[in-house]
Structures are given as structure tokens and as C-alpha cells.
Amino acid sequence: MYLCEKFRNEKFRNMKNPFKFGTIVEDEFFTDRTNELQYIQRVMDSENHLVLISPRRFGKSSLVVKVAKQMGRPYLFLNLQKVISTQDLAAKLLKEVFKLYTWEKVKHLMSHFHFVPTISANPLTNGIDVSFQPSSDSNVLLEDAMALIEKVSIPERRLMVILDEFQEIMQIDKGLDKQLRAIMQMQKGLNYILLGSQESMMTEIFERKKSPFYHFGTLMYLNKIPYQDFYDYLYERLSPVLPKESEAVSNEILALTNCHPYYTQQLASQVWELAKYEDIREGVVNEAVKRITDNHDLDFERLWVKFNRMDKQILQILCRGGNPLQNRGVATSTAFSAIKRLMKMGYVIRSEKYEVEDPFFKHWIIDKQL
Ligand SMILES: Nc1ncnc2c1ncn2[C@@H]1O[C@H](COP(=O)(O)OP(=O)(O)OP(=O)(O)O)[C@@H](O)[C@H]1O
Numbered sequence: 395m396y397l398c399e400k401f402r403n404e405k406f407r408n409m410k411n412p413f414k415f416g417t418i419v420e421d422e423f424f425t426d427r428t429n430e431l432q433y434i435q436r437v438m439d440s441e442n443h444l445v446l447i448s449p450r451r452f453g454k455s456s457l458v459v460k461v462a463k464q465m466g467r468p469y470l471f472l473n474l475q476k477v478i479s480t481q482d483l484a485a486k487l488l489k490e491v492f493k494l495y496t497w498e499k500v501k502h503l504m505s506h507f508h509f510v511p512t513i514s515a516n517p518l519t520n521g522i523d524v525s526f527q528p529s530s531d532s533n534v535l536l537e538d539a540m541a542l543i544e545k546v547s548i549p550e551r552r553l554m555v556i557l558d559e560f561q562e563i564m565q566i567d568k569g570l571d572k573q574l575r576a577i578m579q580m581q582k583g584l585n586y587i588l589l590g591s592q593e594s595m596m597t598e599i600f601e602r603k604k605s606p607f608y609h610f611g612t613l614m615y616l617n618k619i620p621y622q623d624f625y626d627y628l629y630e631r632l633s634p635v636l637p638k639e640s641e642a643v644s645n646e647i648l649a650l651t652n653c654h655p656y657y658t659q660q661l662a663s664q665v666w667e668l669a670k671y672e673d674i675r676e677g678v679v680n681e682a683v684k685r686i687t688d689n690h691d692l693d694f695e696r697l698w699v700k701f702n703r704m705d706k707q708i709l710q711i712l713c714r715g716g717n718p719l720q721n722r723g724v725a726t727s728t729a730f731s732a733i734k735r736l737m738k739m740g741y742v743i744r745s746e747k748y749e750v751e752d753p754f755f756k757h758w759i760i761d762k763q764l
């Protein structure tokens with residue numbers, strides 16, 4: 395009995411926070427998405443490409459990395475936020491190719507290159523650096539790099555090319571979208587996954603008829619995580635620290651975050667900390683919300699003063715649970731354009747209805763501005 399209790403205590407003491415937020419999640423931090431995983435796999439098994447869009451922090455990158463790993467095929471992952479020019483794009487693509495394939499395999503496939511890249515080992519990163527002569531024509535460099543990507547991909551192990559934060563393509567260089575599309579549409583034997591957030595240019599790039607990427611691939615919109623799956627995930631992880639309360643606490647967390655993947659993990663993580671290290675049980679969710687909101691008080695204050703009067707009014711209506719489009723105090727057309735603007739900036743999202751994206755900002759508005 396004594397030993398058993400001692401073992402339990404030691405196990406309890408050594409437990410690590412089972413929630414994670416802010417970066418790509420994998421393994422035990424990843425839940426659900428079964429249908430989405432299957433769907434993406436099917437697209438990857440075909441000759442088609444995938445375009446994945448959702449509001450910020452819904453889990454796009456995590457989902458795509460999971461699919462890529464599960465499929466066991468080679469994949470190249472590049473975040474376009476890290477790319478500063480067309481030349482840099484070519485260099486980064488090559489660098490990723492060198493990570494995936496041996497030099498033996500790649501070198502003879504590069505015989506068509508118009509400019510010879512300088513490839514060097516970087517002892518700081520333990521990786522490879524690729525650079526070009528500054529005078530090289532960047533469009534040609536990109537063509538060469540893209541041609542190599544196509545050549546290294548073989549039918550038995552088709553390469554998947556994942557370009558994250560794809561909307562950045564519009565900022566890197568003028569006309570880069572057109573050039574890339576022209577190259578990509580001629581390529582065979584590989585799959586692209588292009589992902590980005592709804593608030594950004596993503597929707598424009600793939601849905602506007604005049605855009606070079608219009609109808610480029612299968613368009614997929616990612617939703618939040620279903621209630622029951624998220625509930626099970628929370629319940630299981632909270633039970634060791636809140637054995638009696640975990641059912642009610644899991645429901646309370648989801649009611650507040652509305653199943654938003656990132657905020658749910660953030661709130662659950664704070665709840666877990668309070669339960670484990672401060673032994674707070676009663677009102678633990680309220681206390682967690684308070685701590686997180688207090689931490690952001692200054693940011694929220696700064697944000698709030700920047701909104702115009704109409705934006706503030708719309709946010710207040712949403713915080714009260716109302717629909718700004720049916721509010722007698724605001725003309726529908728004015729409310730609609732304000733909502734669109736707030737959505738573009740990422741402060742409002744729409745699932746079943748319009749809602750304030752950040753539940754902690756919502757809490758702050760209710761507390762300080764209503
Ligand atoms: N399948 C999942 N299971 C549990 N939590 C998840 C899952 N997917 C995402 N999350 C939570 O959401 C956070 C954001 O995930 P991720 O970075 O993959 O989203 P994203 O849509 O790519 O975000 P961004 O718009 O910032 O690029 C993760 O850190 C994690 O806390």
C-alpha cells in the first residue's frame with residue numbers, strides 16, 4: 395500500500411504538461427483529424443495537388459506534416475515566410491532537395507543547370523548552404539531548381555512538395571506567382587500541397603478567376619476539432635491532476651474556446667499547471683482564463699484603442715453573443731463591411747456563426763469594455 399502510494403506520488407511529480415500550443419503538434423499532442431488525414435492521402439495518391447485553407451492556428455501545418463510522415467514518401471517542406479527573394483526560393487528548394495537525396499543521386503540530375511550553385515557545409519547548422527553568383531538570373535535559377543525537383547521524384551516514391559504560408563508568394567517578388575504556376579503546370583509525377591490562412595491572400599489566390607493559381611488543385615477548408623474528440627483528449631489528460639473535476643472542467647474549457655485547436659490547448663495547459671502546481675480545483679478554469687488574459691492585458695489594450703468606432707461596436711455585439719447583421723443599431727451593409735474587415739485582420743472568424751477569434755480577447759472585452 396505504502397509502496398503503491400509512493401509510486402503514484404513519484405509518477406505524479408514526474409508528469410509533464412500534456413498540452414502543447416504554438417508550434418506544430420505531433421504524436422501524443424495530436425488528436426482527431428481522421429477524415430482529413432484520409433482525404434489528403436487520397437489526393438496525394440492521385441496526380442492532383444491540394445490547397446489547404448483555414449483561419450490561423452487551426453492546425454494546417456500539423457495536419458500536413460502528419461500526412462506526409464504517415465505516407466512514408468519523401469516530402470519537402472518549405473515555409474515561404476522564410477523566403478526573401480526568387481533567388482532565395484531557388485536556393486532554399488535546392489537545400490531541401492539535398493537534405494532528402496544523396497549527392498550521388500542528385501549530381502548527375504543537375505547537369506542541365508544554367509548556373510552552378512555553390513554548395514557548402516554549414517558547421518553551425520550541421521546542414522548545407524546553397525548560394526549563387528549575385529549576377530545570376532533569378533528566374534532561370536528557379537526554373538533549374540524546379541526542374542530538379544521534378545527529376546528527383548520517381549514513380550515508386552513520388553515527392554510531395556509542401557509550401558507553407560503560400561500567400562507570401564505575392565510579397566516575395568512581383569510576377570513570381572505567374573512564373574511558378576507556369577512551371578508547376580507542366581510538371582508531372584509529384585504532388586504539391588499549398589497551405590495558408592484564410593485571412594491572408596490565400597482565398598484570393600485560389601478563388602479569383604484571374605489569378606494564375608485559380609483551379610490549381612483540390613481546395614480543402616479545415617474546420618475546428620469536433621467536440622467529442624477534443625473532449626476525450628482533454629478528459630484523459632486532465633484526469634490525473636483533476637480526478638473528480640475533469641469531466642466538468644473539460645466541458646468548461648471547450649465551452650470557452652469553442653473547440654479552437656490552439657486556444658483549447660493553451661487553456662488546458664494553464665488549467666493543468668494550476669491544478670498540478672498550485673492545487674487549485676474549484677474555479678480552476680476561471681482562474682486560468684484570468685491569468686492568461688491578465689498576461690495579455692497590455693496587448694489587448696493597445697489593440698482596442700486602434701479599432702475604429704464601428705469595429706468596436708461589432709466586437710461588443712459579438713461578445714454579447716449577438717449577430718451584428720441583425721442588430722437594429724447598425725446598418726446591415728456597414729456591419730457587413732466591418733465584419734469583413736475584421737475577418738481579414740483575423741479578429742473575427744466564422745464557423746457556425748461569426749465569433750471573436752481569441753476567447754481571451756473576448757473575455758477581456760466583456761470584462762473591460764461592456
Ligand atoms: N490535431 C490537433 N490536435 C491537437 N491540437 C492541435 C491539432 N492541430 C493543431 N493543434 C493546436 O493548434 C496549434 C496550431 O497548430 P498549427 O501550427 O498546425 O496550425 P496552423 O493552422 O498551421 O497555424 P498558422 O496559421 O499559425 O500557420 C498547435 O500548436 C496545437 O496547440
Ligand SMILES: [Mg+2]
Pocket residue numbers: 454455456558
Ligand atoms: Mg502553419
